[in-house]
Amino acid sequence: MSTITLKSAHRLIEAASAEAERIGVPMNIAVVDAGGNLTAFHRQDGAWIGSIAISQAKAYTARAFDMPTADLQPMVQPDQPLYGLEASDPGNIIAFPGGIPLTQDGQIIGAIGVSGGLVDQDQQVAAAGAAAL
Amino acid sequence: MSTITLKSAHRLIEAASAEAERIGVPMNIAVVDAGGNLTAFHRQDGAWIGSIAISQAKAYTARAFDMPTADLQPMVQPDQPLYGLEASDPGNIIAFPGGIPLTQDGQIIGAIGVSGGLVDQDQQVAAAGAAAL
Amino acid sequence: MSTITLKSAHRLIEAASAEAERIGVPMNIAVVDAGGNLTAFHRQDGAWIGSIAISQAKAYTARAFDMPTADLQPMVQPDQPLYGLEASDPGNIIAFPGGIPLTQDGQIIGAIGVSGGLVDQDQQVAAAGAAAL
Amino acid sequence: MSTITLKSAHRLIEAASAEAERIGVPMNIAVVDAGGNLTAFHRQDGAWIGSIAISQAKAYTARAFDMPTADLQPMVQPDQPLYGLEASDPGNIIAFPGGIPLTQDGQIIGAIGVSGGLVDQDQQVAAAGAAAL
Structure with a gap:
């Protein structure tokens, strides 16, 4: 594996941090490894403390299902196939945009999760981090 | 920070309590500090015991995301961006009105959370507490 | 019941707070009612945040078993009858001195729990609070 | 507060990491802020995944009780005053050496927690981190 x-995780966090500073929204940024376990986490000064757990859950979820959490969001709505997914592992699974798997040579080697702003901002900052792989 | x-927390609780008495609804009233940790809590005689935890979660949530919980409520509905937010930290995060951050000199120094009545009543009592800062 | x-809970907290100030140790002070549910809680400025939960657990435990938590402490030691008691309700049951049931006319009407110093100090402050009933 | x-948290993690490399033991290194909330975390390549949570709990515990976790360890042994402390907040409180409060101008501004080796190694690496404040 x-x-x-x-x-590398640190390089991604630095890239994501730079994007967060560019848009002026302090962020919580987490990277998990191929096993879904936390590798690195930075909370920028002033970032929401409620988003500490969310950023880590986004990263874990993106690796747990090997897809961006943005793709999960429509599936967990009422009447959709994964409605209630979060309850399968409370605190660890979340379907907000901002979690992105990290792929190298066709293999998923981890994921990044970002939380601290609007979900579009979170997604944008996570994408900036993932692009630095 | x-x-x-x-x-100060006690003064806010007294002000909120007076408002709760004025409208005749016994309330649970909680104040957390800048770190999100419980500073003071009063349950008025006869207030719902199910609302002990809710009032504390409202206060924590208002600090965790630096906004009134009333602002979060529309965002956590199905098909909205933060649907499922509560699952990110079960028992600590709640998006009912009645949690308000406390700001001094432009800095958030804590939050108040109130639970025990209709959410509009909770919000009204929390606002009366916050106004006493 | x-x-x-x-x-009354507030009066006890004030009495306990005065004793805590007298000995110069900031304390977390909790009072639960006859149902074991939190009635009031104050954290004195600078009191340990780790003791927020402990003070509440001491109060709950004193009511849960209708005895001072100091009496439970020897019973939960290895090779003693209640070894492992805390695991019966993690986070709510604790066997440190500093939790005291509150009795009126032969009936237990609640309990006080104090945490923030050495257990002897916690016990002393809890006793000062209980004496104000 | x-x-x-x-x-600063990052600088401490870098100093702790250097010490971990010097002794050849990959470590999990966590820093919490004055409110006990996670500020930064790094897991060195190959460090135990079971120690991710432990390093964070050590940092939290050092702030929660404003003392090195090494000082707590003797107190939580059977027949000692704080026996059972961990059960007061499962997953967050731990009494292994390796957690150290961070003090600036006489105020505690956070804590560092390290886990990944023998507790003496953890303590040594945490001390190297704390010294970089």
Whole structure:
């Protein structure tokens, strides 16, 4: 199993942080490895403390289902196939945009999760981080 | 980071209690500090015991996301961006009106949360408490 | 069922707070009612945040077993009859001194729990609070 | 209440990481702020995944009780005053050496927690981090 290194995780967090500063929204930024386990986490000064857990859950969820959490969001709505998904592992699974799997040579080696702003902002900052892989 | 003192928290609880008595609905009233940690809590005689936890979660949530919980409520509905937010930290996050951040000199120093009546009543009592800062 | 009022709970907290100030140790002070539910809680400025939960658990435990938590402490030690008691309700049951049931006319109407110093200090402050009933 | 910045937290993590590399034991390193909330976390490549939570709990516990977790360890042994402390907040409170409060101008502004080796190694790496404040 290939997995992200701390060095790479840190580079992604730096890239995401720069994007967060560019848009002026302090963010919580988390990276998990191929096993879904937290590799690195930074909370920018002033970022929401309620988003500490959310950023980590987004990263975990993106790896747990090997897809962006943005893709999960429509599926967990009432009357949709994954309605209630969050209850399967409370605190760890969340279907907000802002979680993105990290792929290298066709293999998923981890995921990044960002929380601290509007979900579109979270997604944008996570994408900036993922692009630095 | 400035944080609310017990003395100030108590003054807010007294003001909220007076408003609760005025409208005749016994309330649970909680204040958390800048770190989101409980500073003071009063349950008026006869207030719902199910609302003990809710009032504390409202106060914590208002600080966790630095906004009134009333603003969160529309965002957590089905098909809205934060649908499922409560599952990110079960028992601590709730999106009912009645949680209000407390701001001093432009800094958030804590939050008040009230539960025990209709959400409009909770919100009204919390606002009366917050106004006493 | 007779149960402590908020007014009485507040009087106990004031008495306990005065004792805490006298010995110079900021304390977390909790009072639960006859049903074991939190009635009032004050954290003195600078009191340990880790003791928020402990003070409440001491109060709950004193009511849950209708005895001072100091009496429980020897019973939960290895090879003693209640070894492992805390695991019966994690976060709510604790066997440290500092929790005292409150009795009126032969009936237990609630309990007080104090945490923030050495257990002897906690016990002393709880006793000062209970004496104000 | 003063609180640690992300920049300072990162500097501490870098110093702790250097010490971990020097002794050849990959570590999980966590920093919490004055409110006990996670500010930054790094897991060095190959560090135990079981120690992710432990490092964070050590940092939280050091802030929760404003003392090194090494000081708590003797107190939580059977027949000692704080036996059973961990059960007061399962997952967040732990009494292993390796958690150290961070003090600036006489105020505690956060804490560092390290886990991944023998507790003496954890303590040594945490101390190296704390010294970089």
